[in-house]
Amino acid sequence: SGSPSSEVSVEADGNLSGKLTLTGSSTVAPLVTEIARRFEERHPKARIDVQTGGSGKGIADARMGVADIGMASRALKSDETDLTAHQIAADGVGLIVHSSNPIEELTAEQVNSIYTNQTQNWKDVGGDESEIIVVHKAEGRATLDVFLNHFSIDNTTVKADVIVGENEHGIKTVVGTENAIGYVSIGTAEADIAADVPIRLLSLGGVEASTATVASGEFPMSRPLSLITTDSPSPLAMEFIRFCQSTEVHDLVRSQYFVPVTSEPNAAQ
Amino acid sequence: MPRSDLLLMIISRVSALLSAAVVLVILGFLFREATPALLEIGLSRFFTDRSWHPLSGNFNLKPMIVATLVTSLGAVAIAGPLGIASGLFVHFYAPPALATWHRRIVELLAGIPSVVFGLWGLVVLAPIIANLGGSGQNLLTATVVLGLMVLPTVAVLSDNAVAAAPREAIHGAAALGMSRWAIVWEIVLPESRSGIAAGVILALTRALGETMAVLMLAGNVVEMPTSLLSPGRTLNANIALELGYASTSHRSVLFVSGLILMLVVSVIVIVISRRGRPIR
Amino acid sequence: MISSENLSVSYHGRTVLRNASVAANPGRVLALVGPSGCGKSSFLAALNRMTDLIPGANVTGQISFDGRPIDRVFSSRTELRRQVGMIFQKPNPFAMSIRRNIELALREHGLGNRDELRQITERALRDVSLWDEVQDRLDQSALELSGGQQQRLCIARAIALKPQVLLMDEPCSALDPIAAERVEQLIQSMREHYTIIIVTHNLGQARRLADHVAVFWTRGGVGEIVEYGPTEALFEASSNEIVKSYLSGERG
């Protein structure tokens, strides 16, 4: 995803004007909103409107030209090659349980059998005697895709007790139900754990689930957070994407509990 | 006809048609979006498929239709009696000061966003109902909260309807030594029947149309519910959950569920308003 | 005997009737006369506590029944109103069938089985000379009757309960002369068994019907009873100038 034109920023810092509309992933939107604020401070005449709606909507809107840039919390699929993804951060998907649950770690087989209803009680996987409440994501969610892919589960075989939409919905459900298990964005979970919300992230394949392990690339269930454009974005869009990928916004990425990506060529400028 | 009357007639009729047109435009829009799925999949498969897994080509909407009906009718079963009682309370039972307060409170209830109801249900009510088993996110929780949400609709319209009952008749009944409840039951309720019925229908349709709170509370599992404690997904919740992410064909299927919802609403509205047509 | 002592009525703090004291006896008819707005209807409404239903209305003073405070005699408002019936100025039939208009209160007070109800209904309708006009449409809505018919129905409805006291607020003002005369006759025939208080603007009627008359008048914006006494004494030889001039005008 090379985007060579750096003229805009060199010659016109402060003179950049126009309006950009971004739509898409609810995971990415809060981060991009913050970046957009900073961008607008630098370029007072530029307006960046960030809407939400979900990754699928972001991709569709970008393709149809309804939005200048889409946002997605997953990699592009094979039938989406007409678009270009510009990764701006990374995130992981982690399993969570209530903090009163003694379980520390589950194997891939255990997760598989819990979600396909073969295991129905915590004591069968080494926990207390209580029924397992399975919290699952709605079909079509980026998070769900990542989860199903990682554990090679066929969604039609999953037997869930609660199906949630947003990450916080999943977390609030686990908080309210001591014997529940769910999976959410690690960024979201860490932010909540930092605020003393009674949940715990489970390790996966021996690797602790945290932004640190996602950053180091150790954590197996991770995903890119990207901005999506068609092949010919406007100069303003290009400049904004460049800004999102630059080190200038790493503090913002971290403050939203995501992992900055530093390897992008543009970031070096 | 004087010019002002003519103008009034034209403006009001055009407005009426405009108001009616809104629903037609919405229906047309839904049809347009749903057509690809209807042509490709056909209507019957929405009822005969094994399950709801749109990405795997299974499109059974039946459990969602049932969940939608159960939560909405349940909500009206809760809100109806409470709302009518609240209208009667204001006019016939409450001391004047309390009546004013009660009214204010009910009006306030009308404006609390469904997300706040959902949040309250999720954080406060669901853990309580979880004591009955499961996660507490089930049809019962959704029904109760939905009932509270549509309660003001019934209450406010009942209040208005009761207020419109002719005072002479009420005084006449009182003068015959009829007790308070007898006056309410024999005179006031029959007189205000059409207004109350309107409130209940409005509440039912509102319950059918509510999305956010149900999404947050019903558990959203697409399975034929076996009891009120089963989780369930309503048609709206389904759209809200999946639409943001749905690709073209999946998206079209979601519009089918929107369309089905509207058909359900239309049938209910037409059946009920046939039966409960006010006599004038 | 029903009597009031120093009865005052106010609406939202504005006094419209002050210190009204009268008594009405069984077998006797008391007529309340006086110009419009002097508080006759308000007085009547206070007697069977209909004022409780009017927002802002406040009643002070004493009402007695057979010498005992009315609240002690009757266990409840409903019992009071059953025993002290009322007929209003504007006809107010219920929006239901003619038959149910009459049966409703009867059932409510647990009077009679099906057959008895029929009989009582017919009796009451005959008493107000309405039977012939409505007997073949008893199940039609009472609202379709003409004003006069409606009022007679309301009277029938009240007397079907056989109250002890009957309060009538211009019961004939909506009736044609023939029907009005029938009601007058009815009142005459009922007087033995009831205590009747009637508000009327028809002084002739007051004179024909009443044993006692109370004349209301407005002074300084507040209504009061300026004279109260036996009918003939008042009509023939009132010492009060106002009363004299009012009653002498045998007009209307």
Added chain:
Amino acid sequence: MISSENLSVSYHGRTVLRNASVAANPGRVLALVGPSGCGKSSFLAALNRMTDLIPGANVTGQISFDGRPIDRVFSSRTELRRQVGMIFQKPNPFAMSIRRNIELALREHGLGNRDELRQITERALRDVSLWDEVQDRLDQSALELSGGQQQRLCIARAIALKPQVLLMDEPCSALDPIAAERVEQLIQSMREHYTIIIVTHNLGQARRLADHVAVFWTRGGVGEIVEYGPTEALFEASSNEIVKSYLSGERG
């Protein structure tokens, strides 16, 4: 002159008045009398097309004004009703201030500036002897007036418009004798300038006021005019048995 020829009124297909033909002349008062329910109010309502507002009402026959069909004389229903004023049996003031009750229609018909409106209002209220009672509460709600006061307000409201014809449906039945007499006097004083048709149950009033009388009667459930003629001729020497017996009963 306003006249009807073969006027019939039915409600939901049930005829309640058949073939009524009468005429009323300027400077003259026509009284309509007859027992309750015989279609007097319906007849009156047909004259200024108020029947248009009653669901299910249907009117056939001809109404003429000065010999021409009424629809041709008046450009519109509103003009017709402005010129043919009406007062109802039940007082029906609007739920607004006393002043606005009167000014509303005046403004509507573009009569008068602010000062003139005040004068017309005062004049009208004085004409119905209401001025003294309400002059210091003109801005209070008309609904707080007593029944009689309300009715007088309604009359004031109608005459403030100075119509050509005045239809009155028992205008005095809710008034006390003094007010009723004032209104009678008012009608007397207005008769020179207006055509007045009055429904009344008070035969004395009919005799005192009216130049002509039309007697309504119900036959076979349908109302009709059984006799119509000069007042004295009818009262003194009617050839019709029904009319004779009805008018002779100078009761009520």
Added chain:
Amino acid sequence: MSITRSIEPSRPDQRKHTIREYVATLAIWCAACLVMGILAWILTDIAVRGVSQINISFLLDDVTDAGRSGGIGPVILSTILILLVTLSVSVPLSIATAIALTEQIGYDSLLARFVRRCLDILAGVPSIVFGLFGNAFFTITLGLGYSILSGGLTLSCMILPILIRTAEQAINSVPMEHRQAAAALGLTRSSTLFRVVIPAAAPALAAGVVLGVGRALAETAALIFTSGYVARSPESLFDSGRSLSVHIYDLAMNVPNGGARAYATACVLVAILLVINGTTALLLKVAGLGTTPQGRDRQ
């Protein structure tokens, strides 16, 4: 004509009626207390969790850190603008439609029945479908984009059935005598309506509008797709603006640790509602209208 007096001293039915009276009274009081109790519960819940966050700068400041810090100034402004657009379109339209349904077309005419049916169905359109429709129609087809105008117009469609229903009822409850009196004075239909009927119906009309405002303020799903998500102060009606309820939803469901701010925003929303309801009540009182209770028999 003979009248036989019969006062049975104590009838069994009478006792049955007394019991029925107690039961009915008890039931009504219980229901009313339940309604008030639950609302008090919800309100205290919101207040306890949110009120401590509220101060002047919270009300005025810009949104920062996805809502976790800063204030909700722009959100309040957007909400008010959306509401203004909504009401200025829907109130006239609904009153005109209600007039057509009650006074113009005739209650049972084909057209009236058709319009009424359409509105009943409209009342049942899920808010999410309104969102989709508003997005497709106002935002894209009419080219209004994500804007306050799109959101306001979408909400107008949504609250139309409530407004029309209540307006219809309000107009119908004005006694026939008023219309007759006005007609007999030669008032045209339009002045009868605007000078007599509508003023008399004003309290009930206002109650309907309050109900509609409540519904509009509470709406989330329809606004996400139309007026959008942007938390910057709008500069015109064509700018996108985030409403209070969308802000609450976002904080509660999307922003980790946004709960307290969500509750604080909910407090503000409830307070705004209180102000609107209070102002309406006050206005009606000043206008000398306002519905008084029907007549409670003091026992």
